[in-house]
Amino acid sequence: MPPGLRRCCRPPTRGFRWRHLRTRSLCAALRHMERLNICSRKTLRHRHTPLISEESPVENAIGIIGVGSMGGALLGRWRAANIHVVAYDVTQAGRERASAHGVAVAANPAELAAQVDAVAVMVRTDAETLDAVLGDDGALAGLADGGLLLLHSTIAPSTTTQIVAAAQSRRIDVVDAPVVGVPAVVEAGRAVAIVGGSQQAFDRAAPLLKPCFRDAIHMGPTGAGNAAKIIKNLCTAAEALVLAEALRIGESWGIDYLDALAMMTTVDQYHFIDHWSTAFDANGYGSAPLRVPNLYDKDVPLARNIAHAAGISVPITEALADSAQQIVAATE
Missing domain, CATH: 1.10.1040 (N-(1-d-carboxylethyl)-l-norvaline Dehydrogenase; domain 2)
Incomplete structure (x- = not known):
């Protein structure tokens, strides 16, 4: 069997797992393996990396911009995992929802980002995402160089690439990780994150995705998660x-x-x-x-x-x- 390939598409483990969809090289390997009658293509639709180990480094704190039903569900998952969370929302209801979780509420996204290592954005539209990240008081104004941005909204890939371009000079990793699942599913830890971004950014984001999602599927480079x-x-x-x-x-x-x-x-x-x-x-x-x-x-x-x-x-x-x-x- 070619190096790096597994016989089964699903490892015999439960809980969070992270995947990489097959590439053309994998397809070529599968065709070669079928000619040799080694395995069936149906068993190798995805290539899995191992489960995240307990020793994987986790960012010390995360900020969540947008504490609606979905953002509130993510906040609750991180709190349950004993990850320090700071929150921001433009609405009074969102700020009260964050306070009910015992979370500190920042005055704006920049103030929030200055207190954390990673920022998650869960707002509704492209315009709201750009304002939350690139606005005068946006997250990039406060996030330290080398930080991490997780964009959980369902937005256009071009919005994500615009944010990546603004963050690149400061070595800030960005992943687009839209959520599949209603708030109740997120609260139960059964939702799925569909992720785009570099391998480095995906690997870095994985420990923060683990408490919230039963699965994270790495679809490809920046914007691939949005498109998927x-x-x-x-x-x-x-x-x-x-x-x-x-x-x-x-x-x-x-x-x-x-x-x-x-x-x-x-x-x-x-x-x-x-x-x-x-x-x-x-x-x-x-x-x-x-x-x-x-x-x-x-x-x-x-x-x-x-x-x-x-x-x-x-x-x-x-x-x-x-x-x-x-x-x-x-x-x-």
């Missing part, structure tokens, strides 16, 4: 939007939407994400979907046709039918 979270949310939203349009088609043919939903939860549902190797190439050659018999060339066009027959507008189905036609044409 965005495409994950795109798929989540797309499922709801497609379902809504499908229910409208059903209603146009006299099917009550509640009956349609009950039917869909009763029949044997097939989710491509659970069986992705049947829909996408598992060899690493490209992300174009494979042709699935009947689904793209017959069933999706049928959905568009019965919508047309009922006289309703279905823009998502129209786009899906066009895409399906392109897939069929490309695979004939």
Whole structure:
């Protein structure tokens, strides 16, 4: 077996683990191993590094900017791990939430950053993130050279790269680590962090991610965590939007939407994400979907046709039918 590869994608351990997604070199190694009948590609989709050891260095203190429901949940996890926390929030409710945890509240992000080794930002928008970090009283104004920034918000990769550019001359490590999970899941320590940044920054951030997340997946360089979270949310939203349009088609043919939903939860549902190797190439050659018999060339066009027959507008189905036609044409 080539050096650095494991036979199983999941180590036989529980708790926090950190991952690196496969690279082209890993794909090449897998193809070589399959030719030698050493192992199956399905068992090596991810390469794992070992669990963080108890001896891993942890920053002495962390500041959290944004103490809403999500930021408050992160704050609680760090407090439970006996990590010193300083907080800041623009709202009175956020400041009171921090105080309820027994945490000192700073007057602004710069004052907060001056008291800690690492700063986590959990605000809602790109503009709020830039203001919290790069504003006149932003975190960079107070954070010491060589500090650490963790950007937990779902923001554009370009926002993260802008912050990295501003921090680089001062040797401040930056990771984008958006969170997958609602506040209750974060509070229970079951959320996942999807991380972008250098290997050095990821390794340094890992001990601070460990108390908060059951898993941290290193997707690649700066901005990769942002992009990964965005495409994950795109798929989540797309499922709801497609379902809504499908229910409208059903209603146009006299099917009550509640009956349609009950039917869909009763029949044997097939989710491509659970069986992705049947829909996408598992060899690493490209992300174009494979042709699935009947689904793209017959069933999706049928959905568009019965919508047309009922006289309703279905823009998502129209786009899906066009895409399906392109897939069929490309695979004939």
